[in-house]
Amino acid sequence: MGRLFWKSFVALWLTLVLSVVTVGTAVWLYRSADEADARSEVAAFRANIALDTVESVLLHGGEPAARQFLMRRPHRGGPAVLVVGPDGRELLDRPLPPTPVEHSRQVRSGDGAAFTLSALPPPPTHGFGGKRKPPPLWVPISTIVLASLIFSALLAWYVAKPIRLLKRAFDATAGGALDTRVAPLMGGRRDEIADLGHDFDHMAARLQAQIGAQRRLLHDVSHELRSPLARMQAAIGLGRQNPEQHEVMLERIERESARLDTLVGELLTLSRLEAGAAGRSERLELVELIAGIADDARFEAEAQGRQLAFSGEGECWTWGQSALIHRAFENVIRNAVKYTADGTEVEVHVTHTAEALELRVADRGPGVPADDLEAIFEPFHRCGTDTNAPGFGLGLAIARRALAAHGGQITARSRDGGGLEMLIRLPLRQHPPSADA
Numbered sequence: 001m002g003r004l005f006w007k008s009f010v011a012l013w014l015t016l017v018l019s020v021v022t023v024g025t026a027v028w029l030y031r032s033a034d035e036a037d038a039r040s041e042v043a044a045f046r047a048n049i050a051l052d053t054v055e056s057v058l059l060h061g062g063e064p065a066a067r068q069f070l071m072r073r074p075h076r077g078g079p080a081v082l083v084v085g086p087d088g089r090e091l092l093d094r095p096l097p098p099t100p101v102e103h104s105r106q107v108r109s110g111d112g113a114a115f116t117l118s119a120l121p122p123p124p125t126h127g128f129g130g131k132r133k134p135p136p137l138w139v140p141i142s143t144i145v146l147a148s149l150i151f152s153a154l155l156a157w158y159v160a161k162p163i164r165l166l167k168r169a170f171d172a173t174a175g176g177a178l179d180t181r182v183a184p185l186m187g188g189r190r191d192e193i194a195d196l197g198h199d200f201d202h203m204a205a206r207l208q209a210q211i212g213a214q215r216r217l218l219h220d221v222s223h224e225l226r227s228p229l230a231r232m233q234a235a236i237g238l239g240r241q242n243p244e245q246h247e248v249m250l251e252r253i254e255r256e257s258a259r260l261d262t263l264v265g266e267l268l269t270l271s272r273l274e275a276g277a278a279g280r281s282e283r284l285e286l287v288e289l290i291a292g293i294a295d296d297a298r299f300e301a302e303a304q305g306r307q308l309a310f311s312g313e314g315e316c317w318t319w320g321q322s323a324l325i326h327r328a329f330e331n332v333i334r335n336a337v338k339y340t341a342d343g344t345e346v347e348v349h350v351t352h353t354a355e356a357l358e359l360r361v362a363d364r365g366p367g368v369p370a371d372d373l374e375a376i377f378e379p380f381h382r383c384g385t386d387t388n389a390p391g392f393g394l395g396l397a398i399a400r401r402a403l404a405a406h407g408g409q410i411t412a413r414s415r416d417g418g419g420l421e422m423l424i425r426l427p428l429r430q431h432p433p434s435a436d437a
Contacts, residue, residue, distance in 0.1 A: 012155055016148035047079045047103035047119035054081045054117055058109045066109075067091045079103070084116040162186060162193045169200060178208035216380075224263055224380065228256040266394040269327070270379060273401035279321045281432045286316045286325075286357050287350055293330045294348045301337045301346065308337060312350030316357050319429040320406050328402040331395035332361050332410070332422050339365035340419070352428075359424040367420050373412045 057069045066083055070092055082101075083091045090096060101118040108114055165185050172180040181204065182197040189197075232253050239249035294310040301308045336346045344364035351358050368376055375381050377400045380393040400410050408426035415421050 010152075013148055013152035016152060017145060020144045020148065043079070043121055044103065047121075050079050050081050050119050051103065051105055051117050054083060055105070055107045058083070058107055058115060060110065062109050062111055063091065063113065063115075066115075079119040079121055082116075082118040082120065084118070086113050086115070159193075162189065162197060166197065166200060169204075173204055173207070178204060178211060180204060221267065221380075225260070228259050228263075232256045263394075266398065270394060270398055270401065273324075273398065273405060279323070281319045281429075282322055283317060283319055283432075284322055284325065286318060286426070287312050287314060287352070289326060290329055290333075290348070290350055290359060293326070293333055297330075297333045297337050297346075300334070301340075304337075305342045306337060306340055307345040308333075308348065309345055310348045310350075312348075314352065316350075316352040316428065318357070318426070319432045321402075324402040324405060325426075328399040328408075328410075329359065329424075331399040332359075332424065335395050336361050336363035336365070336420070336422070339363055341365060344419075354428070356425055356427045359426075360421065361424075362415055362419060362421040364415075364417075364419040367414050367418055368412065370414065373414070376412060377410070 054066060054069065058066045061069075063085065070081065070083065082094060082096065084096065085091060097118070097120065101120060104116060104118040106114060106116055162182075165182055169180045169182045181201045183194070183201050186194045186197045235249040235252040235256070239246050290312065291310060294308060298308040298310070333346070333348060336348075340346050340363035346364075347360070347362040349360040351360075372381070377396050379397045381397075396410075403410055403424065403426060406426060406429075408424065410422060410424045413421050413423070
């Protein structure tokens with residue numbers, strides 16, 4: 001049992017005990033104050049009934065009737081009535097009390113004789129049929145303390161158990177067991193602690209996915225670096241074996257070095273975006289920016305026997321990191337030019353409102369299978385249609401993260417008739433981010 005259990009247990013137990021003792025004391029004081037008056041009123045009421053009954057018998061039947069009534073009167077715990085005649089003797093020769101009785105009266109029988117009626121309180125009775133003797137005070141107190149003890153222990157255990165499960169889960173996750181989950185152990189709980197368990201499971205799943213993605217990224221980076229390095233080593237070896245091919249081998253090494261430099265640069269960009277590194281924002285006009293990128297891409301497309309059509313008008317201003325936004329748009333448009341079929345056209349269409357800019361880039365390339373439409377934004381992902389395409393598979397990954405850093409999003413969908421369509425939505429910022437202020 002942890003500290004939370006004992007704190008909850010002691011607090012609940014003391015609260016219950018104090019509450020019960022306080023209420024019990026108040027009830028006891030109230031009953032003690034009114035108990036004597038209540039007993040006195042009941043005794044007076046029963047005495048008056050008994051006296052009225054005997055008086056009525058005397059008035060209507062005289063002394064003989066009263067004597068017979070008193071002899072036959074059942075003893076049911078009520079007050080006994082003494083009838084003293086004019087001669088000072090009790091009708092049934094019962095002993096008279098040494099002190100005056102509280103409830104007594106003077107009456108006359110039907111023949112005018114004076115009698116004294118006295119109602120005596122019934123003697124206390126014990127045992128079966130009598131008044132029960134209340135239990136000792138320690139019996140109800142001990143019962144209350146025991147019940148509150150059990151209730152407090154159960155409630156404290158109910159609160160502390162999921163906390164212990166969460167602690168064990170955190171320890172296991174910190175030890176590397178990223179597949180640890182808590183929600184299945186919560187049973188049927190439907191409270192804030194159960195919600196916390198579900199949040200932990202969500203966090204653990206995200207952490208497991210991130211660690212897995214980093215491991216895959218490390219594996220992919222190692223693979224991508226191994227190929228140009230192997231070609232460089234082969235070129236060096238061939239150059240040493242055949243000095244006449246030094247120039248050719250040096251050109252080969254230079255190309256591979258440039259490829260490595262490009263790969264490292266894109267990896268650094270991706271790493272900064274993953275880490276959330278923020279640069280300085282500036283005010284940008286997006287329609288003109290995209291038009292310039294499209295114009296450069298059109299020149300490249302025409303050199304390959306392809307076309308690019310741009311449509312968009314007006315001005316659309318926002319605050320953002322110019323290099324990242326430029327890189328995102330350029331990667332998407334150049335990617336479409338690279339994959340569209342020869343003799344086809346890439347469509348670049350820009351629309352904007354006061355809240356956001358939307359960019360549509362559509363090509364007529366081989367397209368992407370439906371299962372890979374989301375995966376193409378992961379680093380180094382290659383679907384089955386572009387395994388031999390140039391590049392490293394980082395362009396779309398960088399584009400998505402660059403847009404996400406500005407609150408934007410990018411999605412992909414297949415086109416009717418073949419090809420791929422990229423949809424970008426970028427919210428417009430009328431003021432620079434506070435981090436840059």
